[in-house]
Amino acid sequence: MLMALLSLACLGTLLGLALGAAAKKFHVEADPLAGRIESLMPGSNCGQCGYPGCPGAAAAIATGSAPVTACPPGGRTLAQALAEMLGVTLDPAAVADAGPQVANVAEEICIGCCRCLKVCPTDAILGAAKQIHNVMREACTGCGSCVERCPTEALRMQPVPVTLQHWVWPKPATAAA
């Protein structure tokens, strides 16, 4: 009995040490560029870009296999920031960007099926079975995942309403230089 315990303990310790040393020796350096790109991205892992979440898309953009315009919720601002970081020329007008959007539930159509709550990457939809659901605007990133899941088309994307607190003076029309 004692012999078995001791030998197993020794084996475990030795294998553990070997694994630890291997992790140090064969450490793979993650691309720091991908990390920097990821920090700019929305981070909601909505999957609209077709990659597995924001880290996947960031890695693809870093290697050049995805364009800087890959992220629809990031819009033009993100594309510009990424283009600047990667030194890519970008035509801002070519990026489709309808401005910041939030999801909205049409209460007369919602049947309370709870499907949208399950796909929301930021848990921004509140609801229960057979109760009208609602979107918490502060938490909604505007990724649109819920719109595809809704069986009754009760979920629609809407531009974020402009309020007095968010209104920005327009840039003066430039005079003929």
Next chain:
Amino acid sequence: MGVLDRFFGPSWGVHPDDRKRPAADAPLRRLPLPERLYVPLQQHVGGAARPVVLAGQKVLKGQLIAEAQGGISAPVHAPTSGRVLAIGEITAPHPSGLTQAAIILASDGEERWIDAEPPGDPFALPAEEIARLTAAAGVVGLGGATFPAAVKFNLGRRLKVDTLIVNGGECEPYLSADDAVMRHRAAEVVDGLRIVMHAIGARQALVGIEDNKPEALAAMRAAAAPHGDVAIRAVPARYPMGSDKQLIQVLTGREVPADARAAEVGVLVHNVSTCAAVHRALRRGEPLVERIVTLNGGALRAPGNLVAPLGALVADLLACAGMAEPPARLILGGPMMGTPLPHADVPLVKGASGILALTAAEAARPPEGPCIRCGSCTRACPMGLLPLEMAGRIRAGDLAGATGFGLSDCISCGCCAYVCPSGIPLVQYFSHARGELAAAERARLRGDAARRLAEQRRQRLEREAREKAAAAARRKAERDAAKARASAPAEAVSG
């Protein structure tokens, strides 16, 4: 600011034609009570007030109708007695023309005040109590900044302020609302400022009044004569003398550092009208429900100062002053820093010191041309910034570059745009850039919040999966145990 300024006056700023008279000399009138008042819930910096009345409810003048929400906020009181018609939306006195929430009152014409007990001698009260009463009366900075006065009191006490500066500069052309307060209510101003001194623990008060207001200076000197710790000082009439940083520098010689508050150099600035409102709140128990507002501009027949209830429509005020011609431009505040109004159906708010109805000739702007790099704006800038460099960068979309040139120190006084020979709307560039920078900061905070939420969701899903597995394992164990119990007696019987 150099040594020469001592002899030749400040080198910064501009000296526009002040156009304050004849409105400043006209007798103080009272606006006939309008039938309806539209009282916005947000008339101050900070969180909007929350309504505490219901539609249909009867209210008395001075009754609380919306309470403050959050650390920096101010309550709103009924400006007259009557009935709450609705809690709805009204176009805000704001250049965007967007709406804001407001309580709509139908006045009953009786002007019946709520029974308010004046709190007794304010000098016998502790400083905290004065701040609390001032906050409860909804007093905010009436010079235009509309920062809740009580928050500033508490800040002043915490930072051990020694000097209270009372701002009677009123350097904007056309405006004479503060002038009217000092001429007609000098005793209230002096008593109010002494209460403020007590509330912040200041040893002395300096009242700065521009030397183009001799009547106000005389009235204030007479009212302050019995009090040795209140000094009335005439300051040269130069725009923007009424900006707190410039007034502090002229009166005390202290310069407020960039990104710092006035309290950090040991002074606190309050407007003369704010002091009068503090007097009314503490001595009479009257909340802030009306203010003196200047009606001026070439399009008016009888310009002058009006005592008007908050929530009165600008259209009512203009009708009282009589329109000589349709105005080409309506401005809330002064011509230098005021906001253009989309139309006259906007309510009077706490921070509105004037309503200007300008004729086309007054509102005319030179056509915009390219920057000729003459440097006029640099000489005029009271903050010592380089407006031409900042505007050039903002035009090219380089907001970070503009920030590097001190965009955050700009006080939006408009001196640069006033002197620009090319008619470049410099302040609009700066306002635009500041708005964009604030929006970018909000987007960044939102992004961080979204990342946090996504991470929390991941953790929640993991936890749920774990709990589900644990519950399944427990049920299986129970089932097995039950099976074992069921089979054991059977074995006993068979054995």
